[in-house]
Amino acid sequence: MSADRWAVVDAYLTDTLLPADPVLDDILAESAAAGLPDIQVSAPQGALLHLLARLQGARTILEVGTLGGYSTIWLARALPDGGRLVTLESEVRHAEVARANVDRAGLGDIVDVRVGPAMDLLPSLATDPATPFDLVFIDADKPNNPHYFAWARQLTRPGSLIIVDNVVRDGAVADSDSDDAGVQGTRQLLASIGSDPAVTGTAIQTVGVKGYDGFAIVVVSS
Ligand code: SAH
Numbered sequence: 001m002s003a004d005r006w007a008v009v010d011a012y013l014t015d016t017l018l019p020a021d022p023v024l025d026d027i028l029a030e031s032a033a034a035g036l037p038d039i040q041v042s043a044p045q046g047a048l049l050h051l052l053a054r055l056q057g058a059r060t061i062l063e064v065g066t067l068g069g070y071s072t073i074w075l076a077r078a079l080p081d082g083g084r085l086v087t088l089e090s091e092v093r094h095a096e097v098a099r100a101n102v103d104r105a106g107l108g109d110i111v112d113v114r115v116g117p118a119m120d121l122l123p124s125l126a127t128d129p130a131t132p133f134d135l136v137f138i139d140a141d142k143p144n145n146p147h148y149f150a151w152a153r154q155l156t157r158p159g160s161l162i163i164v165d166n167v168v169r170d171g172a173v174a175d176s177d178s179d180d181a182g183v184q185g186t187r188q189l190l191a192s193i194g195s196d197p198a199v200t201g202t203a204i205q206t207v208g209v210k211g212y213d214g215f216a217i218v219v220v221s222s
């Protein structure tokens with residue numbers, strides 16, 4: 001079974017299950033034209049994030065790692081009236097493109113794109129009215145994953161959902177002696193999920209247009 005086949009199936013699933021979405025198509029085109037890397041979640045993955053946010057009844061969402069705002073828009077579209085999404089991005093250029101894309105999607109009043117290294121921005125969220133967040137999506141620099149998870153725990157409440165992208169990375173996550181700081185960061189994050197009695201979490205391997213990867217999904221219980 002090849003990566004080509006995974007991509008063909010993703011295209012089929014997208015065409016069959018997801019309504020045509022000219023706004024999202026435009027946003028991806030704008031991101032590509034601006035030279036942003038093509039590493040956003042796939043359409044079926046974006047739809048999964050959207051469904052999870054709806055199942056969660058999320059009113060406030062925190063995202064770490066905005067890029068051009070593609071996952072941001074899938075998530076923000078799940079929010080009810082009065083909902084809020086705060087997303088953190090270290091690259092000024094990415095944040096500018098994301099702001100324009102979020103505006104294009106009509107979500108400018110709901111989404112707050114903040115620019116800076118997430119570890120510098122996260123402490124200020126402790127006193128933000130959007131805290132505690134109902135859902136946190138972690139998808140930035142992978143070496144910092146353990147720190148982002150610790151902050152997500154601080155900024156959530158019992159019942160909140162924490163989702164982490166890219167936890168499998170072609171299977172590299174299982175290499176205990178990997179010299180990749182991203183792999184080690186993700187392993188530490190997963191170890192802290194597994195050893196924290198106050199959370200219930202799992203990770204699911206995925207294939208598709210983005211290759212072989214996975215999501216961790218965690219419910220905070222206390
Ligand atoms: N969530 C996006 C993809 C994010 S890609 C989507 O699926 O649509 C990862 C992003 O994290 C990149 O834009 C990168 O610039 C940003 N990033 C990397 N290091 C960061 C840091 N220290 N703080 C905040 N953002 C960071």
Ligand code: DHB
Nearest residue numbers: 039040041139140165166
């Ligand atoms: C990369 C980052 C991501 O968040 C992703 O989903 C895929 C790739 C990367 O940095 O290469």
Ligand code: MG
Nearest residue numbers: 041139165166
């Ligand atoms: Mg990702």
